[in-house]
Amino acid sequence: MRILLTNDDGIHAPGLKSLEKIARELSDDIWIVAPETDQSGASHSLTLNDPMRVREISDRHFAVKGTPTDCVIMGVRHIIDGAQPDIVLSGVNRGQNIADDVTYSGTIAGAFEGSLLGIPSMALSQAWGFSKDTKTPWHIAEEFGSGIVRKLLEKDFLTNTVLNINFPDCPREDVRGVQLTRQGKRDQNLLEVDERIDARGKSYFWFGFNRSRSNPKEGTDLWAVYNGYISVTPLSLDLTDFSTLEKNGEGWTLS
Numbered sequence: 001m002r003i004l005l006t007n008d009d010g011i012h013a014p015g016l017k018s019l020e021k022i023a024r025e026l027s028d029d030i031w032i033v034a035p036e037t038d039q040s041g042a043s044h045s046l047t048l049n050d051p052m053r054v055r056e057i058s059d060r061h062f063a064v065k066g067t068p069t070d071c072v073i074m075g076v077r078h079i080i081d082g083a084q085p086d087i088v089l090s091g092v093n094r095g096q097n098i099a100d101d102v103t104y105s106g107t108i109a110g111a112f113e114g115s116l117l118g119i120p121s122m123a124l125s126q127a128w129g130f131s132k133d134t135k136t137p138w139h140i141a142e143e144f145g146s147g148i149v150r151k152l153l154e155k156d157f158l159t160n161t162v163l164n165i166n167f168p169d170c171p172r173e174d175v176r177g178v179q180l181t182r183q184g185k186r187d188q189n190l191l192e193v194d195e196r197i198d199a200r201g202k203s204y205f206w207f208g209f210n211r212s213r214s215n216p217k218e219g220t221d222l223w224a225v226y227n228g229y230i231s232v233t234p235l236s237l238d239l240t241d242f243s244t245l246e247k248n249g250e251g252w253t254l255s
Helices: 014-024 068-079 106-118 139-155 219-228 243-247
Strands: 003-005 029-035 052-060 060-064 087-094 121-126 164-167 177-180 191-197 201-210 231-236
Touching: 003 014, 003 121, 003 139, 003 191, 014 029, 014 087, 014 219, 029 068, 052 068, 060 087, 068 087, 068 106, 087 139, 087 191, 106 121, 106 164, 139 201, 164 219, 201 243, 219 231
Parallel strands: 003 029, 003 087, 029 060, 087 121, 121 164, 177 231
Antiparallel strands: 052 060, 164 231, 191 201
């Protein structure tokens, strides 16, 4: 099995090393094509107005001066020799990609691009910041990742669907299992604009989320990760609001 790995945290991110450990439990035919620098929040952006440069880090390890989307396209269409990958794995992201995060996430966008190119794709993220331990618990993703990916490949999930996998931030003994979930809704009141003053007395700003827990509905990705479950959410690039179509009738026109 040929596996293409990418991420949005950059070629030297610790989560990418965790993903490579996961992938090598599945295959020895691994290709890594990841951004030269951190592209968190890049979403599904595509570089069109600047040239892309590719740097070979080591055998089958490449850095692209671009977004996760760029990396997957370059990997599939230019860098990888011979047959295209059998699967694209994106991550392991430092931090959860749940609820509204999925629309911002470069990690998920890398998986979406793989799916658009006709390749089964999954995004993996490791939650952190919810426990007393301030270190990112990469060992949770590393221990459970390959087994979950292997089992999901056996299911009929991956036709035009990206699987968004999130590992909880908790001790190993508190991991309660795996749940198939739906996308939750984040409390947007947790979004913060942090204003600071530079050395010249001028304002600058950082966006961030208060890490307080919301009270999500059971069955959502938020609820699962908060409660010690590994969340698997099937996502689709078809953003059609089918409830509106059903309510008004497809083909309805203004008159």
